[in-house]
Amino acid sequence: MPRLSRDDCERLDSTDALGAFRNRFELPGGIVYLDGNSLGALPAGTRRRLDDLLREQWGNDLIRSWNRHDWIGMPRRIGAKIARLIGADDDEVIVADSTSINLFKLLAAALRLRPKRKVIVSERGNFPTDLYIIQGLISLLDQGHELRLVDADELPSALDAEVAALLLTQVDYRCGRLHDLTAMTRQARTNGILTLWDLSHSAGAMPIELNAAGADMAVGCGYKYLNGGPGAPAYLFIARRHQGDVQPAIAGWMGHAAPFEFAPDYRPAPGIERHLAGTPPVLGLAALEVGVDLLLDADLHLVREKSRRLGDLCLRLVEQECAAFGVERACPRDSALRGSQVAFRHPQGYAITQALIAKGVIGDFRAPDILRFGFAPLYLRYVDVWDAVAALHRVMRNKAWDRPEFKHKASVT
Numbered sequence: 001m002p003r004l005s006r007d008d009c010e011r012l013d014s015t016d017a018l019g020a021f022r023n024r025f026e027l028p029g030g031i032v033y034l035d036g037n038s039l040g041a042l043p044a045g046t047r048r049r050l051d052d053l054l055r056e057q058w059g060n061d062l063i064r065s066w067n068r069h070d071w072i073g074m075p076r077r078i079g080a081k082i083a084r085l086i087g088a089d090d091d092e093v094i095v096a097d098s099t100s101i102n103l104f105k106l107l108a109a110a111l112r113l114r115p116k117r118k119v120i121v122s123e124r125g126n127f128p129t130d131l132y133i134i135q136g137l138i139s140l141l142d143q144g145h146e147l148r149l150v151d152a153d154e155l156p157s158a159l160d161a162e163v164a165a166l167l168l169t170q171v172d173y174r175c176g177r178l179h180d181l182t183a184m185t186r187q188a189r190t191n192g193i194l195t196l197w198d199l200s201h202s203a204g205a206m207p208i209e210l211n212a213a214g215a216d217m218a219v220g221c222g223y224k225y226l227n228g229g230p231g232a233p234a235y236l237f238i239a240r241r242h243q244g245d246v247q248p249a250i251a252g253w254m255g256h257a258a259p260f261e262f263a264p265d266y267r268p269a270p271g272i273e274r275h276l277a278g279t280p281p282v283l284g285l286a287a288l289e290v291g292v293d294l295l296l297d298a299d300l301h302l303v304r305e306k307s308r309r310l311g312d313l314c315l316r317l318v319e320q321e322c323a324a325f326g327v328e329r330a331c332p333r334d335s336a337l338r339g340s341q342v343a344f345r346h347p348q349g350y351a352i353t354q355a356l357i358a359k360g361v362i363g364d365f366r367a368p369d370i371l372r373f374g375f376a377p378l379y380l381r382y383v384d385v386w387d388a389v390a391a392l393h394r395v396m397r398n399k400a401w402d403r404p405e406f407k408h409k410a411s412v413t
């Protein structure tokens with residue numbers, strides 16, 4: 001293959017149909033940001049929106065804003081917008097709580113829909129909170145449920161008639177492997193198994209078609225590719241066919257059929273709203289809405305196409321520039337099988353990540369030895385990938401990682 005140069009990357013940027021989106025983000029100068037899959041960048045519109053919210057709505061209109069500015073309708077309204085990103089109908093998604101809590105709520109609901117089955121299947125390498133939530137719920141219910149953890153290639157044979165629910169993350173947070181959501185959902189469905197998808201690492205980076213696949217439930221994160229800001233509220237999806245049958249695991253007043261009747265007894269709201277527990281986090285919702293609106297302006301097929309190209313470029317450049325330094329690919333080579341991230345393995349992964357951050361290239365490290373680079377196609381350029389790999393080359397050639405300050409683990413990696 002011919003060697004690529006920085007000029008080649010600049011040429012790719014000059015014809016990039018998504019190139020103009022970069023101006024709709026506030027990005028610090030001198031930084032290559034390859035961590036939009038962990039915390040999305042700040043949309044330029046968020047500052048205005050929050051400023052208006054603080055001055056006009058909270059500051060001036062005070063409690064009247066729940067009606068006047070429809071604060072109360074935000075979980076539904078923003079849920080309906082997210083529905084368009086994930087192939088759901090607008091009354092099938094609501095914004096609430098965190099991904100962890102939504103996993104708890106939906107898994108509890110799924111188990112009640114399959115009372116005779118006692119097995120939950122997930123992947124051994126799934127994101128830890130997903131596994132902890134399953135373990136915690138099993139112990140809380142104390143009804144003899146069992147977590148069956150398998151590797152991805154063992155999934156098909158694990159889906160038997162004992163299984164109540166299959167809980168999978170569509171894109172693996174470490175290696176970036178992408179599940180075939182449609183095929184896996186179909187297979188589960190054939191065996192009477194409910195699917196609960198975690199879309200945290202996929203929504204906003206690729207088109208997702210939950211209803212076309214026949215998915216039952218899903219959750220996802222607001223602060224990654226949706227650019228909702230640190231700790232943004234999360235969302236949950238329940239296919240309409242289940243909504244009337246699914247009792248909320250947390251019966252809070254915001255999920256009541258008529259919260260402002262202040263009745264002593266719980267009566268669930270008719271649809272997806274019953275999965276709201278408490279008062280909506282208005283500041284977080286407002287920021288999330290700006291990020292989601294921005295994504296709705298983009299064609300997700302173009303986003304996916306660019307994401308695949310950015311990943312391919314990064315793999316090719318690392319092979320070209322860094323092969324001699326023992327940096328090994330740890331993600332699928334085929335972009336059709338990969339989410340919007342790449343991963344490499346190196347025994348000094350943590351120190352290398354720190355040395356890169358010191359040079360303005362922000363990726364992250366995932367234990368035990370994975371260097372992870374995420375690509376948010378709306379604000380990342382092809383030259384950014386070039387600059388990141390050039391920095392990696394310098395770090396490796398000069399052993400710039402070999403300094404005590406780069407080996408000290410901070411509490412967040």
Ligand SMILES: *Cc1c(COP(=O)(O)O)cnc(C)c1O
Pocket residue numbers: 098099100101127129130169173198200201221234
């Ligand atoms: C980011 C992420 C989460 C985050 O859960 P929180 O409750 O927001 O901390 C959960 N699951 C997966 C797969 C994730 O990638």
